[in-house]
Amino acid sequence: MANNNLSPTSSTTITTFQYSSESKNIICDYLDNDDEEEEEDDDDEPIPITYIEQQQQSILYNNQTLQSKEQYNVVFNEYEEQTSAFLVDFTSSTQVPIQRVSSEDEFNFYVKRKRAKFIGPYLFGDVIGQGSYAKVKECLDSRNLCRRAVKIMQRRRLRKTPHGEQMAATEIRLLKKLNHPNIIHLYDFIRNDEKQKLYLFIDLCVVSLQDMLDTNEQKAFPIWQAHGYFVQLINGLEYLHSKFIIHNDIKPGNLLITVDHQLKITDFGTAEQLDMFSADDTTKRSQGTPAFQCPEIANGEDTYNGFSIDIWSCGVTLYNLVTGRLPFEADNIYLLFQTIGKGVYTIPNDIESHLAALINGLLHINNRSRFTLEQIKQHDWFRRRPPRTFEFLSFPSLALNRFQTFTLYDYLSELHQSTILSETNNNEDEQMKISDHSVSNVNSLNDNRHEEQQVQEQEQGHEQEQNGRSTLNCNCSQTISGQNIHQIKTQNYWNTMCLDI
Template identity: 30%
Template sequence: MSAATTSTRKEGDGLLLGRFEIGKLLGHGSFAKVYLSRNIKTNESVAIKVIDKEKIMKGGLISHIKREISILRRVRHPNIVQLFEVMATKSKIFFVMEYVKGGELFNKVAKGRLKEEIARKYFQQLISAVGFCHARGVFHRDLKPENILLDEDGDLKVSDFGLSAISEQIRGDGLFHTFCGTPAYVAPEVLGRKGYEAAKVDIWSCGVILFVLMAGYLPFHDQNIMVMYKKIYRGEFRCPRWFSPELTRLLKRLLDTNPESRITIPEIMENKWFKKGFRNVKFYLEDDKLCSVKEGGEIEDDGIDYSSDQSSYSETEAESEARRRKGPTSLPRPASLNAFDLISFSRGFSLSGLFEDGVEESRFVSRVPVSKIIPKLEEIGQDVKFTVRKKDCRVSLEGSREGVKGPLTIGVEIFELTPSLNVVEVKKKAGDKGEYDVFFERELRPRLQELMHTDQPGESSNPPSDTE
């Protein structure tokens, strides 16, 4: 075992890989911790993201990590947090990144709205960075003040490309289809899940950010997430009286619900309000080559090439083995539900209980995780002597008794509305409608009651933040 490997056992002690002095913890998530560090040879401060390899392999996320590295290689820009190098040991992956001292833009906005010239400067730098990303075929897809940092000179740095995509991932229809982003900043076409242009989605998010910088609050907000989605879909927002007419016109074009007519990056850069005091960033783009450091025993080769520039990745043997170890009881994450489908069939926008009883189908919102919903459905099926069949987040309850139109069969499917809320859809797949109605009222509804989410007075329906 190398001395470097020994030094990684305690990320906070001694030298990391013989070169970096590890300091205070800056932040942490489910799979990684970020430490302030110092390169002892150059005395340069850096941020080192330490990723637990076992956790990401169990979650099948190696491909995700490699894709993030590939993306960061493409976007070396003064207003984007830079990735310097990637290293790996048997148990850890290390991202050595630029250390940005000023903290999140969110913390600055949380104190109140900004002066127009300051907000304009940040917006100019944001558009410069986003335009550069788009020109390199990279789309962020989760732009928000929490993912924008400020350096010691007060300049903006875009960070967190974990949800980013590259042009090679576009489907045959020329669109992206992944539901992602943060609800208050996400474009209406993403929520609609009919496919979207990722560049247009980033521009919408930039518009929300500009509004927040200038107003000190969100353009689309409500404690009930469904009402907020409706406002986003309709583009219902009002500019405060202190916004200039030029800024108001720009925001209306940025927050245009029609992506086809939404303003483009070149058009933004020609906008009168935007151009005031704008200085186009000129910089030297160095060689993109990023190497996974594997020198003379400093770190141990784990057989994974983190410097790969492929846009898509097949499952590695290690990932496959990790997936097999999880066993058949592991439940997949449910599909994201089209929020506007929910709006179209809901009576009002409360998330309480059963919000629709259709002719042969019903839906309700639940805070109960999938890992408990499916066993409950199995229990119900066994009690009424129905055959239970499962596939992913779908459960089928099949009766054995011949009815008027054959055996009654009921399908249940679980969708994700937010990270903390699921929608459960129950519908008749086969059999007589009358028999289904009786069975639903007598057996299913009473038993499913405990899974239903009912808003309590004063309870917020907002999803938890990324930091929770």
């Protein structure tokens, strides 16, 4: 209990007992989960935020008087009462704020500032895609203000991927030679040996056909829309085969669509270029996706006809576009290759006869009987454009919003603000230089006038000696010759002007 016999005093001092804390500052450093994320975040550096842990004020107070040096006692009975009770008596009503902060309410988060970063003439933006050994960002070409996409490949990741470095070298080598509306275009290629990164600047596309199929409830395109994409695919593939290039991995995931629905064949990592003097298109390797492999590869043959591999993949792709599923499916790759090797599949009954005939020609089990590009282009379904209906499979909302929001806006704003600040600082420096120059000019003018006054005084002294008259330089009186009156007036005038300045 508190001592009630103590006399009231005029002033008291309150001493707070703070809770002990081992660390007074909590610093949020940017922590990386693995080595891969560490190199990925070189482009976007986070800004660590420092939280200062506020010391909580205890409710135990020791009140001391300044006059009588008597102390109020706070008694806590630990034996009689099970619950904690603190009885505090104050002589003066002093409000002391008590703040309780729970450690569970402290959230450590990171704020990433979007700093403008240039690689060559390109301004980098946000990440729009991620692959096994590369990531894709949006960028802006400062020379013509065109939006591009940059494919960033890290050499460390390429080494972890089977044949990764060879695939990257093949893709770069082939893209440099290709120029077609339905082939992804390589604008620039930059290699950074210090960071061990490769930058491929290519066309900016909205989405792939696989993404459009995944976001659709029916999992299939309207016939007229699938026809348009398939015609562009054959046109691009015909250009590749004319350059003796076998793609080896034609599938909806490697077919990108631009904002004006133009198809772009991409991902040439597994492609192969034949010798232009070779007798035929025979090849000995194929590294495509298992579900899109042809029967000769599934049956384990030693050599294949390279062009027929791409024709088969186009047939599987067309089947997937119009039906929403794959012609050959299984639980594992062993059963999948068994199904593909037999070449047995089913076409839905709602598929028209011309389209079914084209699919059968593309997915023929015998590669010699399989359609060629010339036969595909002369087919009735290919030549006859299906009537357009009201059904239309649009872009996924997420991909379309990402394309329309222009993620480079924040980076351009940050770049523009930094430019304005630098120009403002330069203008302030110039103003300071101009003001300093003006002050120096005024000082030099005053110095010149002071020198002129001294010269005039010397001339006055020589003239006074010649005239035999003396000049008294005292405060009480002065004897001045008549010839010096005009000079003194001139001196007074210049002195007045100097004082005004």
